Amino acid sequence: MPETPYYPMQREAGCPFAPAPEVRDMPPVGKVRIWDGSTPWFVAGHADQRALLNDPRLSIDEKKPGYPHMTRSRAAMAPHIPALITNTDPPEHTRLRRTVNAPFMVKRVEALRPRIQHILDGLIDDLLAGPKPADLVQAIGLPVPTLVITQILGAPYQDHLFFQEASHRAISHETDPREGARAGQELGEYLSDLLVKKMGDPADDVLSEMAAKVRAGEMTHAEAVTMASAILIAGHETSASMISLGTLALLRHPDQLALLRERSDDSRFVAGAAEELLRYLTIVHSGIRRIAVEDIELHGTVIRAGDGVIFDLSGANWDATEFPDPGRLDLARPARSHHAFGFGAHQCLGQSLARVELQVVYGTLYRRIPALALAVPFEEVEFAMEGVAYGLKSLPVTW
Template sequence: MTVAPLTDLPLWPPTNLDRDPLVPLDAGERRRFAGPVTRVRLPTDATAWLVTRHADVRQMLRHPGFSADLTRPGFPLLRRIAPGAFGDRRGGFIRMDGAEHARLRRMLTAEFMIRNVRRIEPLIRQTVDRALDELHAAGPPADLVAHVALPVPSMVICHLLGVPYADHDFFQERSRTLIDRDAPPERVQRHVRELRDYLHRLVEAKVATGERADDLLSRLARDRVDAGDLAVDELVGMAVLLLIAGHETTANMIGLSTLLLLRHPARYAALRDDPGHADGLVDELLRYLSIVRTGLPRLATEDVEIGGQLIRAGEGAIAVLSLANRDGATFDRPDEFDPYRAAQHHVAFGFGVHQCIGQPLARAELRIALVELARRFPRLRPAATAGRLPTRDSSVVYGLDALPVTW
């Protein structure tokens, strides 16, 4: 078999920064990357297999022959990192496999079940109402990202975990460093250490006082750490993961979803007039926008055939969720935004054992935020053209840095 020179392989992720912020890839990039499993070059000069079709992505993400552990030799990293750059990884189950992953994930499953999320919907609604009050007081015009998209999920996850929201600037800055592919390695190391130290002090205080607070970290400290089922360092790692994932993803979805809906005024008005349809709308927004655009990297631990391509043990593969969610074999008219389509089979939250555990919370926050925004600001419109909106192109979680709006 002839192996193509490294320089002949297409670079993933692509570096075109001029595309519409609502379009994961432009037409040329779609032709280059979408379709059968293909080999690509990574920014680290390593290679990996790009998996883009919906059925192939689901097969790959549920197959036990692929590891999520980024410390394994050959793991397809999208940036160069020094050994140990992410510090103590205990508790960060998103990058664990098998029994180790399952043990920690089981401790959180009940917390994020739909019935538990429904119980906190009044809290989410109050948080959204306060944020919309702030938006109204700040403008028009005002930045929807700064006043709504960022604070709503941040306040909610702080409340659930028992983390002081007053410290949100500290952990937001550090969490953004951790998911920024262009962040210097030394800054990544420093911010990981600072975030873990902060949460370690918080967790140790909860363990030491045995406080009866009803937040998640206090409950885990009482029920799991005291019983010897969970080490303090593991709880700290879980807290890091939940704090970052609990606000970064939903914040970016709120901003991008608002921009998309404002381009479709009839859809925005329907959200206000028919809020009962909001659940279906949220699924279509998740499918259409797919904010984890660089994909989910994995390492093959055994030979696996995906989409007719043999991926050998030790080779990297990347499941591209945004392209899987635009696969015409699964979704009719995939490039059309249709809030009335049945989009529940999207893979925006991943698939398989590592599927996002917090998706019921994310769905509730997105639904409530958008319905209340449409209700209170029926004449909302962008105050800047899409081409001038600052986007987070180097982030693992894509989004807008700002969305000026008026009404």
């Protein structure tokens, strides 16, 4: 009997963008072992994920016994986390999502495009005026989404070092549960104080909108604070990783980088290129988690009520039945059906914002710095694998 593989699996050092070989070798419905020794079901196929992530027989309620938590810290905090869009099922999920949906609707996000372009252009100006080599993570990757999400949320950018550090501690797989809880509490107290200020002095931002909903009794103070924390963390971590990882992947594929640079004024092509990079990189590498509330039969296997299920997004995005020759980065590939943002009712709230940020960066950075190149051998680039999403610790570049 083969040993049940541990999840998340280690990616191969020689091919860090590809899913781990074990992901590609797993049966359509298999078992994996996670940090607490439990063995939830594992589903990686694109079509199976599409079917099950819309199936009401699966719940995202992490308070249910047997839920396959992502980390020890998350498991310890789960009983104390109030209702959120990330841990509730309809109809509660529908109500909560409605309270925060508006700022992330496509039309409102598109209106931010000139502001995002202005932010990026200023950062590139600073980069070009500074010393070489430079760290693209610190110069572009982190500042772009952090500046954008702080403006949207209504949090002062000058506090970015505090909440970047606190959010990293809160979601890292390596964080002790007590330390994770402390980081979450620090972030919560910071945002709670901001929320109170917005009640007395509202502005055109998400915290002010939530403060008005709290005053109207449409959401509680605790719900607003926890939702703000989730928006702040998700709003900068993943996009920052995609900017730096996407750049590294393109530098490793100079033909695709040249194509993107040549067609950077073609907004449709740039948008498609962003989708292919989202598919190819699939930075959420810890899977998304559910628990069965009824028996489900899949490929002759019965997932019993009470069983945990993990959906590996990279498996779906490298599924050759949906994306032929998935290991080839092809910016002309129609890749919009990828699962980089999940799928179904719980897919990423901020996906429209992430798309616009990536389109602006991918359409601008390589055109403005055509000689952009790695300043160290590829093998020396340090990957950060300890979070919910993987990324780079730094990306030394020159030009």
